[in-house]
Amino acid sequence: MAVIYIDNVPYEVKAGKNLLEACLSLGFDLPYFCWHPAMGSVGACRQCAVKLFKDDQDTKGRLVMSCMESVRDNLYCSIEDTTAKAFRSQVIEWLMTNHPHDCAVCDEGGSCHLQDMTVMTGHAYRRFNYKKRTYNNQYLGPLINHEMNRCIQCYRCVRFYKDYAGGKDLDVFAAHNNVYFGRATDGVLENEFSGNLAEVCPTGVFTDKTLKEHYTRKWDLTMAPSICQHCSLGCNIIAGERYGELRQITNRYNGDVNGYFICDRGRFGYEYVNSLNRIQHPLIRSHVPEAVNRETLFDHLKPLLSGKVIGVGSPRASLESNFALRQLVGENQFFSGVPETTAEMMEIILSVFNTGDVRIPSMKETEEADVVLILGEDLNNSAPRLALSVRQAVRNNPVEVANTINIPAWHDAALRELVQSEKGDCFIAYPVITKLDELASGTYYISPDEIARLGYAIANFLDPQASAVPDLQGNMQGHAVLIGNSLQKAKNPLIVTGVSLQNPSIIKAAAAIAAALGEGDRKAMLAVVVPDCNSMGLAMMNAPSILNSTALSTIGSPDTLIILENDLFSISQEAQISEILDRSTNIIVLDHLHNPTSARADIVIPVGTFSEADGTLVNNEGRAQAYFQVYMPKNENLRESWRWLSDLKNLRDGTTDANNVTPHDLIRQLADKMPQFTGADQAMPTADLRIKDQKIPREPHRYSGRTAMNANLDVSEPKPPSDPDTPLSFTMEGYKGLQPAPLNSFFWSPGWNSNQSVHKYQMEVGGALYGGNPGVRLFNHINPGDRSYMNGIPPRFKPDKENWEMLPLPHLFGSEALSSLSKGIAELSPQPYVAINSMDAESLNVDEGSILQVIIEGVQYELPVKIKPELPARTAGLPYNLQELTGIKWPAHGQLVKG
């Protein structure tokens, strides 16, 4: 703690911060551009000037950049000083000499940091009457728009893109008054995090191109706190709607999870919500016409629910919906709709987490690791945001050195100068090159079984009690010793693994390493990537997989099979799924989009997507997080799955709910029934929570057009929709101050219209939100002793001439079904391919691009060859879950024949 004097008033602030952070944390409005809470200071924009005095006697003082000044005891400064104020407004005036008068057509307008800072400094009149500098804009792909004239040369974009996210293709060119921020030539931005440029850039140079298709100002959006649905990490997002259409996804700060950044899949993958392929009406296939109303549907369903009913839960449906289904069909009739191997891997993960042998890190904690070992994951493509965290982690060791020579952690320019290209240890074992390889001190391109064996060898090196790996390949022991030594020396080692390669042994091996590394305070971190946004939640319900052979005998031939938000045909082979579906007399599907499974259903019930429903998801670290309905869809059929399912239960039992069922009620019942969910009910607030007797608005107070926008439909202004399920209201009415963090529907503060206002919601700049970051960590129940994951070393991988091992290779764009329906993402998704190494290509006598027939369990695919020289022999990589390549039962083997 240090005492500083701002305009002669003493304040106690945290030492080690810079003066700008301290002032902002104290609530002062001090303008800035180049400083970013996650990226530190470089002192480039000169906007944050304050007057600094030698001591309390000094009256003259000198101007300094507050972002470059360390906080120390007895520091005297002035924000209100006239010279400092004049300086700050002149900096803006000078930036404005070249800035176009563009706000009216600029996508940034209304959430523009430059606008806010201009108003804050009081620069209101432009004296510059000459021609402005202009640039050509570039085509940067379907996701990001470029409008270079608006640039104020703060350098945030390149600092984020290159330094923070490791991008290669965005840079700064030219010099003096003509610097240009863009690519060397027009082209798609390659980095997985390019969408953050729209938020990092304080002006309208980089903006969300998908928003342009249905442009809406921030003040006109109805917004709700939400959770990304496109991978297992559970990044917090804000989803915005207008005219019944989802229009924008932005980052929602959560200091423990995603911080300030999300990946492009999460930001741009929302368009499926607006898809024409949405199911709009309940459908009864045997009825003419198929589309029916609710009464007819219920009349038809009533007899079907009384027989033997089997329910199939979904890893992409909320806890509420899965639980409502389980309540409807009964515990023993509830199955999980995930492939058998996934279920097996999830079981291993749960048992490892429950032993308490490892520390399950939040994404923020992974950033604090000093040595990282990645076993069998291509993070940039399977859990993108985590790759960004790992990128920060490898800097920790070199940065440590900086501390010893008194360079503060926020001094980005000095740190990067010092660190240069030095990196902490990072080891990656994966069959092909990944983007993180450039950071790695060791990369091992080996087959999944060999990855597991390497893992076990490391565990054995760290803890000789662990079983030794028989028949270890030549240099493997050497690698294991190298990695083991580094991990042993590390203060805070991190092991990352996951389900991507569909190999349970890899997860076991990773757990064995983490467990061998230490106990108690020295527990190592084990981060696990799981398939979907609620895979963890579903797995915690302990329901067997529907594709499990023993499950088949249990289900027998049911009267009715209810499939919840799940396209079963995409997760396994058609024959296997058909066999299950054929057993049932009636198939009911609840989903939001038409898909092969809904096509097979006898009854289809339309449900709301994440933006039309409330729910709770459990992410890969076991954090339960709530997402909230953004708007009330005009189509009354689009209801939450859990609401339909609760209705069906009442229908069958002939009961009625005295009160409206709320998501909180469901989660509470869930936690009562299954103690592993204790605490999850804290994540989803009760519907009657009020702040000062008020609900929390989803719309900013400037929301416009309320009496006009629906007048063409109904002039008599119906009552605005009410939300009986949550503490949020669908209008602008409600409590205007700081809300509880999980209920932040948007970030705004007087004078701070852009997302930079988030610091007003943080206890200290860059720290936790007021009231704690959202989400409740589960996995508090430790059953020590179960160490079965220690065993199961697979035999050595033997290349098989006939039976190739197929490797599912995830892609940021394309491997997740829902996001792939967005136009821009579909455009950037890879075409189907089969990857083999050069030797294998030679032996098959094919070149890059020649067509190979890939036969997996009798199903034949014709795919162009992609040569990846690093691939292990007799393994073939297929892009995972691409639309054209769904319905493969993983892990898979197959034959490759020249076509």
Next chain:
Amino acid sequence: MESLSNRKKVLEQKPMNFWERLYLPAIFQGMAITFKHMFKKKETIFYPEVEREFSENWRGMHSLKRDEQGRERCTACGLCALSCPAEAITMIAAERQKGEEHLYREEKYAAVYEINMLRCIFCGLCEEACPKEAIYLDGPIVPANYLRKDFIYGKDKLVEDPINIESPVAGN
């Protein structure tokens, strides 16, 4: 009860005398005033055949302006809708495409622009807020109508006629 203002006048109600009870003098007095007015200048006009001259700062129906080259000035920035106290304006923005430069002045335009005239209070704040001199309340009185939906004025009714292009600000 005591008077509150001390200005209470107590009126005495005297019985009317004979002349008064005849009412004739009062009737003739009234008729005289009426006849006098027949020869005075009329206060009313024959609206809608005749219209009064509007004052300089009269606020009537909105019109969405075009520039000298006939292009729509509105860029759908949303400031009018934002400033409207009756929340009567709504618009849908769109990007100008290549080849539409002669239609819209800047990169963005309002694909839909609607004012709910039943809600509008003709305060003129939209006009004041517009940074593009695109909306003026310089039109006539908004006519009466039978159906409520006919009070939703879209671009068809609001956008200035392309042929009749005048300087946007009257008197400028």
